[in-house]
Amino acid sequence: MMTMNRALYFRRRLTNYVFVGLSLAMALFGLVWLAFILGALLKNGISALSFSMFTEATPPPGSAGGLSNAIFGSVVMSLGAVLLGTPIGLFAGTYLAEYARFGKLAFVVRFVNDILLSAPSIVTGLFIYELVVTHMGHFSAIAGSLSLTVIVIPVVVRTTENMLLLVPNGLREAASALGAPRSMVIKLVTWKAAKAGIMTGVLLAVARISGETAPLLFTALNNSFMSTDITHPMASLPVVIFLYALSPYDDWHTLAWGGALLVTATVLTLSIIARLLEGKKRT
Amino acid sequence: MTARVQTARKAGAGDTRFRILTLLAALAVLGIFSGVILSLVIGAMPSFKAFGFGFITTEAWSPTRERFGALAPIYGTLVTSLIAMLIAVPVGIGIAIFLTDLCPRLLRRPIGIAIELLAGIPSIIYGIWGLFVFAPWFQLHVQEPISNAVGDSAFFGTLFGGATFGIGTFTAGLILSIMILPFISAVTRDVLETVPSVLKEASYGLGATSWEVMWKVCLPFCQTGVVGGAMLALGRALGETMAVTFVIGNAHKISPSLFAPGTSISATIANEFTEATSELYTSSLIELGLLLFVITFIVLACAQLMLRQMEKSKGKVT
Numbered sequence: 191m192m193t194m195n196r197a198l199y200f201r202r203r204l205t206n207y208v209f210v211g212l213s214l215a216m217a218l219f220g221l222v223w224l225a226f227i228l229g230a231l232l233k234n235g236i237s238a239l240s241f242s243m244f245t246e247a248t249p250p251p252g253s254a255g256g257l258s259n260a261i262f263g264s265v266v267m268s269l270g271a272v273l274l275g276t277p278i279g280l281f282a283g284t285y286l287a288e289y290a291r292f293g294k295l296a297f298v299v300r301f302v303n304d305i306l307l308s309a310p311s312i313v314t315g316l317f318i319y320e321l322v323v324t325h326m327g328h329f330s331a332i333a334g335s336l337s338l339t340v341i342v343i344p345v346v347v348r349t350t351e352n353m354l355l356l357v358p359n360g361l362r363e364a365a366s367a368l369g370a371p372r373s374m375v376i377k378l379v380t381w382k383a384a385k386a387g388i389m390t391g392v393l394l395a396v397a398r399i400s401g402e403t404a405p406l407l408f409t410a411l412n413n414s415f416m417s418t419d420i421t422h423p424m425a426s427l428p429v430v431i432f433l434y435a436l437s438p439y440d441d442w443h444t445l446a447w448g449g450a451l452l453v454t455a456t457v458l459t460l461s462i463i464a465r466l467l468e469g470k471k472r473t
Numbered sequence: 474m475t476a477r478v479q480t481a482r483k484a485g486a487g488d489t490r491f492r493i494l495t496l497l498a499a500l501a502v503l504g505i506f507s508g509v510i511l512s513l514v515i516g517a518m519p520s521f522k523a524f525g526f527g528f529i530t531t532e533a534w535s536p537t538r539e540r541f542g543a544l545a546p547i548y549g550t551l552v553t554s555l556i557a558m559l560i561a562v563p564v565g566i567g568i569a570i571f572l573t574d575l576c577p578r579l580l581r582r583p584i585g586i587a588i589e590l591l592a593g594i595p596s597i598i599y600g601i602w603g604l605f606v607f608a609p610w611f612q613l614h615v616q617e618p619i620s621n622a623v624g625d626s627a628f629f630g631t632l633f634g635g636a637t638f639g640i641g642t643f644t645a646g647l648i649l650s651i652m653i654l655p656f657i658s659a660v661t662r663d664v665l666e667t668v669p670s671v672l673k674e675a676s677y678g679l680g681a682t683s684w685e686v687m688w689k690v691c692l693p694f695c696q697t698g699v700v701g702g703a704m705l706a707l708g709r710a711l712g713e714t715m716a717v718t719f720v721i722g723n724a725h726k727i728s729p730s731l732f733a734p735g736t737s738i739s740a741t742i743a744n745e746f747t748e749a750t751s752e753l754y755t756s757s758l759i760e761l762g763l764l765l766f767v768i769t770f771i772v773l774a775c776a777q778l779m780l781r782q783m784e785k786s787k788g789k790v791t
Contacts, residue, residue: 206682210575216567217576220588220658223651227594230606281498289495299499302506305773308705309766310712312739313509316762319746320512340505347502371484373491401595404714404739408746428597432715435601443605450601454594461593465586 228454235451238444243452247416248430251439257449259416263424267331267410268399270420271338276392278339279346283388286347287354288376300351307344314340315405323409331417331424334410341402342395349391353384390464397460401453403428427453513766516759519752528760534725534741536749541757543764545725549642549737550765553717554710556646556731557653561710562703564650565657570687572658573665585662592655600719603648604640608720611647612639616732635730638722643731645721649713653706660702664695664783697786701779708773712765714739738765 242256249255282299290296318337323329357380365375381388411423412433427449434446520528524541531542572585616637623629668691676686692699722734723744738761749755 202682202685206684209684209688213567213571213575216564217571217584217588219564220568220591220651220654221584223654224587224591226607227598227602230602231598234605278498278501281495282502285495285499289492290499295499299502301774301777303502304777305770306502306506308708308712308769308773309509310714310739310769312712312714312742313513313762313766316516316742316746316759317509317512320516320759321508340509343502343505371488373488374484376491397593401597403595403597404743407743411747428595428715431597431601432718435604435719446601450598454598457595458590458593461590 234447238448260425260427260430264427267335270335275339275342279343283347283350286351312404329411329423331420334406337405337409338399345395353387357383390468393464397457513763517763520756520760546738546741549735553646557649557710560650561654568658569661596715599716603720608639631729640720640722642735645717656706664698698783704776718743
């Protein structure tokens with residue numbers, strides 16, 4: 191009897207060690223990939239970084255150049271998407287959290303929004319292509335910006351709603367008791383209380399779209415020259431990285447790595463700032 | 474008196490206006506969703522008229538002969554996602570278990586953030602890294618040894634045999650698994666934290682090991698949430714575009730070997746859309762997009778429902 195118990199005890203301990211070890215190994219597995227990717231990115235990207243990358247436009251193969259037009263295009267299109275998407279997302283999130291928390295319509299909107307949040311981004315590109323590009327007759331920065339807007343909105347809606355739900359009801363009731371109409375309660379009290387959280391959502395949305403490639407491929411297309419005309423095709427960093435990385439030219443590969451480092455640095459910095467904002471809110 | 478009434482009326486009107494504004498924004502979300510479906514359906518019409526349901530079951534894809542079938546891309550999408558799930562689900566859950574219960578408190582935050590960074594890296598970066606760094610390494614150190622080892626064995630020989638290129642269906646699946654890993658571990662961590670501590674304490678009190686507490690108490694408790702998280706990740710994997718486009722090899726055929734190049738729905742669209750010259754070609758690509766949207770919609774809808782149910786039951790049990 192005693193020996194059997196000891197055997198059982200030993201087996202259970204052993205299983206425990208094995209699985210604890212396995213889960214440690216899995217965490218390491220994840221970390222190794224991160225190191226592998228960031229390492230390769232730094233190794234290939236830093237040597238590609240140069241001052242001319244920010245001042246010169248994308249070159250034809252074999253000559254020197256930079257990514258200035260792509261950087262400009264990315265900034266312009268992302269900015270447009272955020273300026274358009276944030277108010278819509280903010281208002282929709284407000285509707286869900288403040289006006290129709292338990293309504294049927296709110297349920298449907300919430301459901302659809304969460305689907306859009308994870309829907310394939312290439313599909314948004316197709317949608318804007320059908321909606322804008324075919325009607326305009328050509329690719330344009332406007333179309334690119336709109337397809338990014340479609341990605342911004344669900345992110346902002348989700349975070350806005352979540353953050354507003356964290357605002358204690360006592361605040362709303364107190365403001366209402368002072369005679370403030372609902373819109374005033376929202377604008378002056380709950381929005382203010384949730385400000386840091388909502389900002390986080392916007393930053394996360396910017397982080398998300400600054401690396402998006404698929405929706406831009408057939409909306410904004412690409413442009414080898416510096417262009418400020420938003421009704422015409424415009425270059426963007428991710429699309430240039432895509433095209434240059436798949437090209438057969440070595441100097442284009444170098445530029446693609448430089449661009450990749452730039453995009454990753456931007457995205458990760460934004461996510462970290464967002465995280466810090468969120469962390470400040472919590473403590 | 475009248476002035477005050479006027480102010481009140483004005484405030485009232487502003488109030489209604491604001492309410493309507495938020496309602497319109499909420500409806501805009503629905504509008505975008507139905508717009509996506511509608512535009513894809515309209516865009517896919519010519520192709521649907523030409524090929525009907527045969528579109529889904531035909532493998533041939535020949536722009537020059539205007540014959541389009543979606544079987545190879547559908548196969549590629551499903552197989553790469555399957556490979557990704559087979560790797561990412563156990564690993565993601567393992568990481569979540571490690572971070573909730575086993576990791577020293579001091580390391581919990583840094584490791585958690587590092588894993589989340591994997592989700593922050595844009596998909597194009599996975600693509601360029603996969604093509605230039607990972608694929609050559611994988612070809613030399615993994616594919617060739619495996620391919621040599623399996624040799625002519627009937628099952629594994631077909632699955633892992635053939636020429637090794639570094640890029641291909643398996644590489645795409647592997648990179649996808651790294652990309653969806655943080656989603657699975659994040660959701661699993663969240664739901665694991667909903668397990669009431671009395672449940673854990675009771676089982677520890679009965680002498681259970683940490684593994685037994687995790688496997689027999691915590692995971693069954695939040696089963697629905699974990700499955701929901703996995704479905705969410707699957708939805709991501711199915712629609713992932715850029716990383717797959719770089720490394721899958723873009724061959725419109727179904728190969729029995731996982732190391733052979735293939736294609737996926739999203740990769741086909743990304744590669745060929747701007748080159749599609751005829752209406753039927755464009756329309757076929759849009760129909761592919763519609764198929765992708767429908768598949769991901771079903772998967773994501775299931776994920777939503779499961780996670781919602783988890784949220785609801787959370788209130789009941791505790």
